[in-house]
Amino acid sequence: MKSVYIALSLDFIHHGHIKIINEALKYGEITLGLLTDKAISEKKQIPYLNFEQRKKVAENLKGIKKIIKQNEWDYSINILKYKPDFFIHGDDWKINEPEHRKKIIKALSEYGGKLVEIPHTKNISSTKIKNGLLNIEILPNVRVSSLKRILENKKISRFIEAHSPLSAMIIENLILEKKDKKIFFDGFWSSSLTDSTVLGKPDIEAINISQRLTNINNIFEVTSKPMIVDGDTGGLSQHFNMNIRALERQGVSAVIIEDKKGLKKNSLLGNEIKQEQEEIDIFSKKISSGVKNKMSDDFMIIARIESLILEKGVDDALLRAEKYLQAGADGIMIHSRQNSPDEVFKFSEKFRNFSDKTLVSVPTSYNTTYLDEFEKKSFNVVIYANHMLRASYEAMEKVAKEILKNERTSEIEKDIISIKKILRLIPGTI
Ligand code: SPV
Ligand code: MG
Numbered sequence: 001m002k003s004v005y006i007a008l009s010l011d012f013i014h015h016g017h018i019k020i021i022n023e024a025l026k027y028g029e030i031t032l033g034l035l036t037d038k039a040i041s042e043k044k045q046i047p048y049l050n051f052e053q054r055k056k057v058a059e060n061l062k063g064i065k066k067i068i069k070q071n072e073w074d075y076s077i078n079i080l081k082y083k084p085d086f087f088i089h090g091d092d093w094k095i096n097e098p099e100h101r102k103k104i105i106k107a108l109s110e111y112g113g114k115l116v117e118i119p120h121t122k123n124i125s126s127t128k129i130k131n132g133l134l135n136i137e138i139l140p141n142v143r144v145s146s147l148k149r150i151l152e153n154k155k156i157s158r159f160i161e162a163h164s165p166l167s168a169m170i171i172e173n174l175i176l177e178k179k180d181k182k183i184f185f186d187g188f189w190s191s192s193l194t195d196s197t198v199l200g201k202p203d204i205e206a207i208n209i210s211q212r213l214t215n216i217n218n219i220f221e222v223t224s225k226p227m228i229v230d231g232d233t234g235g236l237s238q239h240f241n242m243n244i245r246a247l248e249r250q251g252v253s254a255v256i257i258e259d260k261k262g263l264k265k266n267s268l269l270g271n272e273i274k275q276e277q278e279e280i281d282i283f284s285k286k287i288s289s290g291v292k293n294k295m296s297d298d299f300m301i302i303a304r305i306e307s308l309i310l311e312k313g314v315d316d317a318l319l320r321a322e323k324y325l326q327a328g329a330d331g332i333m334i335h336s337r338q339n340s341p342d343e344v345f346k347f348s349e350k351f352r353n354f355s356d357k358t359l360v361s362v363p364t365s366y367n368t369t370y371l372d373e374f375e376k377k378s379f380n381v382v383i384y385a386n387h388m389l390r391a392s393y394e395a396m397e398k399v400a401k402e403i404l405k406n407e408r409t410s411e412i413e414k415d416i417i418s419i420k421k422i423l424r425l426i427p428g429t430i
Contacts, residue, residue, distance in 0.1 A: 002028030003085035010054045011047035015060075016121030020088060022061045023118045027086040032225050033070030033078050042073040043182055045225075046146055048138075074100065076107035083111050092120035097405025099180050110370055111393070138224040140181055140251030145298040147226040147253030150186050155382045156375040159228055160384040163194040167388040168219040178228040187226040187253070193266055194389040195230075197346055203266045205232045206251045216250055226253040228302075233260050233278070237286045241293040244301070254300035256333050257290075257358070259283040259320065267309045268337050268364065277306050280320055284327035287293035291328035299331035302360060308336040314346050321351055331380070341373070343367040349375045 005215060006022045009018060022032050034055055036170045047054065051069075058067050070078055085106060093101050094117075094181050108115055131239040150157050162168035168188055194201045195215055216227065229247055234240035234257035247255055258267070261278040269275070278286075283303070290301050303324035307317035321332045332351065336344045344361055351359060363369055374382050395415070402412045423429055 002085040003082075004028045004030050004088060004410050005033060005075075005079060005082065006030060007033035007035060007075050007078075008058075008059050009040055011049050011055065015139050016090070018281075019121055020090065020118060021061065024061045024086075024088040025118070027088070027116060029065045029082060030063055031066045031068060031082065032058055032064045033075065035070045035073075036153075037149055038153040039070055039073050040152065045184065045186075045414050046149050046153065048142070049202075049415060050149065050151065074103060074289055076103045076287070079104065079113065079429055080110065081109045084113055086114050086116050087119065088116045089114040090120040091117040097180060125366045127363075138251075139250065140220075141296070141298075143220070143226055143251040144248060144253050144296065147187065147228070147300065150226065151380055154186070156379060157381050158184075158371065158384070159381060160185045160188050161187045161191045161194050161224075161386050161388050162188040162200045162219055162227075163191065163389050164215070164341045165218045165222045167392070168223045168225075168423050170388070172223045172225060182429050185225070185229065187386055188219065188223070189383045190219075190227055190229040190252075191385050191389075192230045192232050194386050197389060203264075205235065205264045209239075209246065213246060215249060216247075216252060218252055224379050228254045228256060228288060228381075229253075229301055229386075231255040231257040232292070233258055233264050234286055237289050239414075240286060244290050244293050244299070245295060248295050248299045254302055254330070256302040256304050257286070258304040258306055258335070259324075260306055267306060270337050275306075275310065277310055277312070283320075285322050287324055287327040287329050300358070301328070302333055302358065303329040304333040304335055304360075306335060307340070308334065308343050312348070321347075321379070325355055325357055330358060333360035333362065333412075335362055337365045338420060339365055341369045341377075345377045348379060352378050421427060 003029045006020055008020070010017065011299050021030065029062070030060070034051070036051050037046060044258070055067060058064055068078065075087070087104060088103075105115055160169055160171055171185045171188065175182050181295065190212065191205045192205070192207070194319050195212055197206050199207060199211070201207055212229070216229065217228070229252050231240070231243070234241070244255060258264070261276050265275050266274050287301060287303055294301065303326070305317045307320060317334060326331065334344050334347050341363065344366070348359055355427045356381045359378065360377045360383060361374055362385045363374070364382045364385055371382060397417060399412045403409055417425075
C-alpha cells in the first residue's frame with residue numbers, strides 16, 4: 001500500500017474537502033496532517049474550533065487512516081520527515097502560494113515523492129463561509145477564549161481601537177496580502193479615551209460601565225474578533241469585581257486596569273496635570289480580588305503600570321510588575337509617553353528575566369517603531385489605541401469645512417464613501 005499525505009485545517013467541512021480525501025484514497029492510505037492552531041495562525045485568523053475539536057471531526061471522516069500534527073504552514077518539514085509516496089493538494093495554490101508549492105516540490109524530489117494536484121473546487125471556501133456566517137454568530141465563551149488561543153499561537157498580535165460597530169466592522173473585514181502572507185488585526189481595543197471622546201465627555205472615568213458595555217455589545221453584534229477593554233483604574237475593588245463578570249459574560253477577553261488613584265486623567269498628559277500612582281499593595285489587592293472573581297481561566301486581567309508615565313523610572317515599573325504578577329495578573333501593560341521606545345524596551349528585557357507572561361505595549365507616542373521590533377523585544381500585544389477615532393474626526397472636519405466653503409458637496413465626493421457603496425455596506429439594507 002502506498003502512502004498519501006494531505007494537510008487540512010478542518011475548521012469547516014464542505015464538499016471540496018471530501019473531494020480531496022476521495023481523490024487521495026485512489027493513491028493509497030491517507031495520513032492527514034491536521035494543521036495546529038499555531039500553523040493556521042501563521043497565515044490566517046485563529047480557527048473557530050480548537051485542535052482537539054477539529055481532530056475529533058477528522059477521526060470521524062471516512063478514509064483517513066492516520067492523523068498527525070501539521071505544526072507549520074510549510075508542509076515540507078513533515079513531508080521530509082514522513083516521506084509519503086504522494087502529496088495531494090488543490091491546484092489553486094499555483095496562484096495563491098507559488099513559493100510554498102515550489103518548496104514542497106523540492107522536498108518531494110529529494111526522495112522521489114510525487115505531487116498530485118487536483119482541480120480546486122470552485123465557489124466554495126472555508127474562509128468565505130466563515131466571513132459570511134460565523135462572524136455574527138460567535139458565542140461569548142468562544143470569543144473570550146479566542147484571545148488566549150491567539151496568544152498561545154502567535155508571537156505578536158495587533159489590536160486596534162474600535163469606538164463603534166462601524167469602526168469595528170472595518171477592522172473585522174480588513175485583510176491585507178503582504179508577500180505571501182495575509183495580515184489583519186487580531187482584535188479590538190475598547191479605549192476609555194475614544195469611548196469618552198465620541199460622547200463628548202472627558203477621559204476621567206465619567207462614562208459608566210453600562211455605557212461602555214452597551215457600546216461593546218453593539219460592536220459584538222456585528223463582529224467575531226476578541227476585545228481587550230480599557231478598564232481605567234478599575235474603580236473601587238468591590239465594583240471592579242462585579243464589572244469583571246459583566247465584561248466576561250458579554251464576551252470580552254481581557255481587561256486592563258492602571259495603577260492610578262483619585263480622579264483618573266489620561267496618561268498621555270503625564271505630569272502636565274496632577275495624577276498619582278496607587279500604592280503597590282492596594283493595587284495588588286485589587287488585582288487578586290479581581291482574579292478570584294473571574295468566572296473562567298480564559299478571561300485575563302492585565303495590570304497597567306504608569307511608572308514611566310509619571311517619570312518614576314524602569315526599576316519602579318519592574319518592581320510593580322513583579323508584585324502585580326504575584327497578585328495574579330495575567331500580564332502587564334507598560335505605558336510610556338516618550339517619542340522613543342527605549343524605556344519600554346529596557347523594561348521588556350528585564351521583565352523577561354522573571355516572567356513569560358503577556359506583555360502589552362501601546363505605542364501612541366513612540367509611533368515610528370515597527371511591529372517586528374516589538375516582537376524582537378518580546379512584546380506579545382501591540383495596541384493602536386485611538387487611531388480610528390482620530391482618523392474619523394479629521395475626515396469629518398475636513399468635509400464640513402469644504403461644504404461650507406464651496407456651498408455644495410461635489411468637491412468632497414471623492415473623499416467620502418459613495419452612496420452606492422454605503423447602501424451595500426450593511427447586509428440587509430437592500
Ligand atoms: C486609552 O486608549 O484610553 C488608553 C491609552 O488608556 S492612553 O490614551 O494612551 O492612556
Ligand atoms: Mg484609557
